[in-house]
Amino acid sequence: MNATIGEIGRSRSILLAPSALVFVGLFVLPMLYFFVVSFWQVSLFDLDRTFTVKNYIRTYQEYLGVAGFTFLIAGIIALLTTLIALGFAYAVRFKVGRFGTILLFGALISLFGGYLAKVYAWKTILGTNGILNTALLNLGLIDEPSTALIFNPGAVVVTLTHYLLPLAILPIYGSMRGVSDLTIEAARDLGSTPVATFFHVILPQCRAGLIASFSFTFLIAAGDYVTPRLVGGPSTTMIGNYIESLFGFRFDWPLGSAMSFSTLFGCVAILAVTSYLLIRAQRR
Amino acid sequence: MRISTWFWRGFAILVWLFLLSPLAIVILFSFANNVVTTFPMNGVSLRWYTALFDNIYFWDALRNSLVVAGSVGVVSTIFGTMAAMALARMRPKIAGPSMLAMATPVMVPPLMVGIALMVLYVSVGMKLSLFTVILSHLVFTQPFVILIVHARMVGFNYAAVESARDLGASPLRAFFTVTLPIIRPTIIGAALITMALSLDDFIITFFTIAGGNTLPTFIWGMIRTQTDPTINAIATLLVGLTVGLSLVAMAVTRYRG
Numbered sequence: 267m268n269a270t271i272g273e274i275g276r277s278r279s280i281l282l283a284p285s286a287l288v289f290v291g292l293f294v295l296p297m298l299y300f301f302v303v304s305f306w307q308v309s310l311f312d313l314d315r316t317f318t319v320k321n322y323i324r325t326y327q328e329y330l331g332v333a334g335f336t337f338l339i340a341g342i343i344a345l346l347t348t349l350i351a352l353g354f355a356y357a358v359r360f361k362v363g364r365f366g367t368i369l370l371f372g373a374l375i376s377l378f379g380g381y382l383a384k385v386y387a388w389k390t391i392l393g394t395n396g397i398l399n400t401a402l403l404n405l406g407l408i409d410e411p412s413t414a415l416i417f418n419p420g421a422v423v424v425t426l427t428h429y430l431l432p433l434a435i436l437p438i439y440g441s442m443r444g445v446s447d448l449t450i451e452a453a454r455d456l457g458s459t460p461v462a463t464f465f466h467v468i469l470p471q472c473r474a475g476l477i478a479s480f481s482f483t484f485l486i487a488a489g490d491y492v493t494p495r496l497v498g499g500p501s502t503t504m505i506g507n508y509i510e511s512l513f514g515f516r517f518d519w520p521l522g523s524a525m526s527f528s529t530l531f532g533c534v535a536i537l538a539v540t541s542y543l544l545i546r547a548q549r550r
Numbered sequence: 551m552r553i554s555t556w557f558w559r560g561f562a563i564l565v566w567l568f569l570l571s572p573l574a575i576v577i578l579f580s581f582a583n584n585v586v587t588t589f590p591m592n593g594v595s596l597r598w599y600t601a602l603f604d605n606i607y608f609w610d611a612l613r614n615s616l617v618v619a620g621s622v623g624v625v626s627t628i629f630g631t632m633a634a635m636a637l638a639r640m641r642p643k644i645a646g647p648s649m650l651a652m653a654t655p656v657m658v659p660p661l662m663v664g665i666a667l668m669v670l671y672v673s674v675g676m677k678l679s680l681f682t683v684i685l686s687h688l689v690f691t692q693p694f695v696i697l698i699v700h701a702r703m704v705g706f707n708y709a710a711v712e713s714a715r716d717l718g719a720s721p722l723r724a725f726f727t728v729t730l731p732i733i734r735p736t737i738i739g740a741a742l743i744t745m746a747l748s749l750d751d752f753i754i755t756f757f758t759i760a761g762g763n764t765l766p767t768f769i770w771g772m773i774r775t776q777t778d779p780t781i782n783a784i785a786t787l788l789v790g791l792t793v794g795l796s797l798v799a800m801a802v803t804r805y806r807g
Contacts, residue, residue: 277721281636284629285652285692292667292689293655299673300666353558354565361558369566376569378746378796382769383785387572389773390579390587397575400588431569460554482657489659492753496773506661513665513757523669526662 304523311517321524329508329525333532336505339419340488341536343426348480350427351434355475356468359442370439377432385496388425392416392497417499425493430486434479441475442468477544481537488533505529573789580782587779598783608784611768614680615749618764622687623745629688630695630744631737635725637696638703649700653693663689664757671758678760686758687751691744698743698803702736739803746795749788 304321307314325333354373358366391397392415399411415421445468453463469476491506498504505525512522579587583595602608633652637645655663667686671678710732714724730737752766759767765788772781 278636278639281632285633285696288629288688288692289652289655292685293663296666296670297658297662300662300669303669350565353561357558357562361555362562365559365562369562372566372570374796374800375793376573378750378789378792379573380750380766380785380789380792382752382766382773383576383789384572386769386773386781386785387576391572391575395586395588397588404589428568428572431565485657485659489661491661492770506659509661509665513668519669522665526665530658530662 300523301527303519304527306520308518308520313519321520322528324521325524325528329505329528332503332505332508333529336488336529337532337536339422339502339504340484340533343423343430343487344480344484346423347427347430347434347483348438348476351431351438351479352472352476354431354435355439355442355472356464358439359445370435373432373435377436381429382492384429385425385493388421388428389416389497392421392424416497417501419498419502421497421499422494422502422504425497426487426490429493430483433486434483437478437482438472438475441472445471473545477541480540484537485533488529576782577786577789579779580786582779584779587782598779601780602783602787605780607763607768611763611765614762615764615766618680618683618687618755619745619748621684622691622748623741625684626688626691626744627695627737627741630692630740631699633692634696634699634703635729637700638706645700649693649696652696655689656693660690660751660753664754667754668757678758680759680762682758682760683755683764686754687748690751690754691747694743694747695740698740699733699736702733706733735802739799742795742799742802746792746799749795750792 303313305317305319307316307318307320354369358369362369389396393399394411394413394416396415398415399408402408403411449467449471450463453467458466488504489506491504491510494502494504494507509522509525509529512518512525575587578591580598581594581596582591583593583597584591637648640648664686667682667689668678671682676682706729711724711728714728715721719727749764750766752770755764756767756770763771765784769781769784769788772778772784
């Protein structure tokens with residue numbers, strides 16, 4: 267390189283400038299402003315910019331139950347998704363041989379298969395006149411269409427697990443691909459059973475992928491409002507549905523903001539504790 | 551063969567079926583002559599596609615989607631590639647955390663990102679339009695370009711670029727005559743992934759568009775009001791577009807497992 271250090275620094279700043287501008291101007295600033303809004307209030311369809319924490323108090327008083335329910339559903343979805351993804355990645359990496367490529371390819375295709383298309387597909391599968399009901403009727407297993415398949419928390423869990431699974435498979439398979447065959451052979455030569463090898467050799471090396479998958483699926487599930495709206499029914503109203511309504515017909519931005527950030531901070535706290543416990547459990 | 555091997559094979563195939571069959575059902579029934587989406591199929595028909603193509607709002611949504619995805623594809627790829635070039639030359643201890651920070655928009659629930667952007671646009675007096683949708687899509691597509699192009703640049707051999715520079719080429723000229731031809735497949739791949747993500751986005755688009763529709767918001771309107779098999783047809787088109795783009799992307803970047 268015949269450029270001086272100053273020149274290199276300058277050209278790097280120029281190269282980084284556009285994306286940094288997008289990141290700061292269209293993510294950091296809007297999020298900060300949105301956070302500030304949570305300390306304001308609405309009066310006569312306008313924002314009153316006097317500092318108040320009453321939106322957080324209201325969130326705590328009125329929506330704590332909804333938030334707890336949302337975290338529970340999101341936790342179940344994240345746990346289920348991560349475990350299935352772990353099993354799938356393990357099978358593809360170690361057990362299925364050359365079919366692995368086809369299986370992984372299928373997972374990748376479904377990654378781009380359309381968010382709304384998937385939710386809609388589950389609506390037609392689980393619906394009262396849906397595919398599952400017709401199949402059960404034709405098989406004579408039920409006499410009339412079951413209404414227990416859709417419009418409940420279970421339908422939300424199935425749909426979101428399906429949507430998030432390919433996103434969870436990628437990081438876990440990525441870290442599993444990094445597990446060297448040498449360490450596994452070494453464990454086997456030293457008399458380790460396959461189960462012990464899995465828990466003591468493979469799993470610790472996949473920790474980063476597992477934490478990434480669990481965290482990502484938990485955050486997305488906790489913030490979703492489309493799936494509960496379409497397949498959850500009235501019994502499965504999650505915090506995202508309330509937040510969305512505050513920016514639509516209910517027009518209360520400050521309360522919506524306080525609920526959003528309470529949810530986000532709640533998620534981050536839960537994920538921090540989970541990761542800490544996971545790391546400590548594995549150290550033993 | 552051992553039982554455990556058969557167990558894992560069965561498990562992997564079940565997961566694979568679970569992932570793909572809902573999409574297969576949507577695609578299958580888009581060509582079925584059924585008024586209700588359920589088995590048995592009453593013959594093959596293109597009636598739902600005909601119904602869709604007769605709907606002028608579908609063409610508006612398609613045009614809007616292509617305008618947004620095309621613009622986002624170009625701008626996001628240029629911005630992301632520039633950043634990746636700079637990051638690849640920085641120390642990993644700085645580049646790694648910087649990329650992680652730039653990727654946070656992907657980790658925050660899209661509902662919050664969409665609302666925060668809408669609140670900002672409205673507060674600074676920007677009118678919501680396709681332009682605000684394009685700006686919003688840059689936020690969550692750019693990290694993917696940075697990650698993909700950076701991964702390619704990590705193993706890049708700079709010898710040829712340095713020769714060009716030593717022979718008097720400007721940095722820009724060296725980039726366009728040496729670096730770009732070498733990494734072109736990666737950049738095309740990143741652009742296609744970006745367009746697929748943009749085409750598929752519903753939540754952020756929903757909050758940052760004024761009137762009008764893109765394909766996902768159009769589908770949303772249909773799902774909420776009816777269960778018309780036309781939805782199968784439009785969902786199939788959208789899936790075809792996004793999967794097609796990502797398949798081409800994987801092929802040009804020579805993605806292998």
